[in-house]
Amino acid sequence: MKRILLLLAMIFPLWASAGPSSDLQKIMTPQKALATESVPNGYVFVSTQMDDSDWINLARQAQRYGFSIVLNGFGESDLNTRQRINQVIRTCCEKAAPTVVVHPQLFRAYKVTATPTFVIAKNNSGDPGSFSKVTGSMSVQDALGVFYNKSRIEFVRLAAARIYRSGENQ
Numbered sequence: 001m002k003r004i005l006l007l008l009a010m011i012f013p014l015w016a017s018a019g020p021s022s023d024l025q026k027i028m029t030p031q032k033a034l035a036t037e038s039v040p041n042g043y044v045f046v047s048t049q050m051d052d053s054d055w056i057n058l059a060r061q062a063q064r065y066g067f068s069i070v071l072n073g074f075g076e077s078d079l080n081t082r083q084r085i086n087q088v089i090r091t092c093c094e095k096a097a098p099t100v101v102v103h104p105q106l107f108r109a110y111k112v113t114a115t116p117t118f119v120i121a122k123n124n125s126g127d128p129g130s131f132s133k134v135t136g137s138m139s140v141q142d143a144l145g146v147f148y149n150k151s152r153i154e155f156v157r158l159a160a161a162r163i164y165r166s167g168e169n170q
Contacts, residue, residue, distance in 0.1 A: 040159040041124065042067035044098075044140060045107065045117040048075030048084070054137075055088045058116060061140035062098035065167040067118070069100045072107045118143035120156045120163075132156040141167070 044062045046055060046069055062069050074081040081102075089097045106112075109126030110119050114135050121131035132151040134143050144167075147160035 040155070040163070041119070041121045042159075042163060043070050043106065043110075043117075043119040043121070044068070045070045045072075045110075045112045045115050045119070047072065047115040048081055050115060052084070052088065052091075054116070055084075056092045058140070059088050059092040059098055059100075063093050063096055065140050065144065065163050067098060067140055069098050070106050071100070071102045072104050072112075074102060118147075120147055120151075120159050122155055129153065130155075 042062075042065065044058050044067050046058060048071065059069055061067075071081070085100055089100070106124060109124060110117070110121070110131060110133055111126070112119075112133070112135075116137065117133055117135040118138075118140065119131055119133045123130055130153075132147055132153055134146045134150075138146075141164065144160045144164045147156050148164070151157050151160070
């Protein structure tokens with residue numbers, strides 16, 4: 001919950017200002033990759049077009065397994081999207097929430113064209129040898145199983161197993 005509140009506290013003043021073009025640019029500036037050889041980035045790419053129940057379930061699972069929720073944009077209204085994110089977080093996650101970011105560059109880097117899409121990556125580069133992705137209506141746990149059983153990238157297979165075990169202990 002602290003991570004989402006800190007992120008939202010940083011973003012909300014930008015959303016509320018009158019000059020959207022420069023403020024939106026600040027929000028969407030790429031963040032440094034947090035992944036290392038031992039700590040991967042895990043992402044769940046979602047859309048404002050998804051049902052609230054799907055968002056809530058994916059947010060709950062993302063929090064459990066340490067994945068970030070990624071949106072491509074704000075949809076038709078910044079305010080409506082912000083309110084919807086708040087509602088999803090309030091409904092899914094009482095004590096802790098996943099990180100939620102609006103990051104169209106990640107959608108491009110990983111060539112995400114449908115949601116939900118799940119990605120495990122070494123970094124945010126989008127280099128083919130640094131990540132695996134799976135798209136479809138499934139849980140984060142099921143996506144981890146696909147990564148473990150099907151990924152050609154050893155780092156992703158090992159990360160999926162480690163993430164799965166860490167989520168099961170919660």
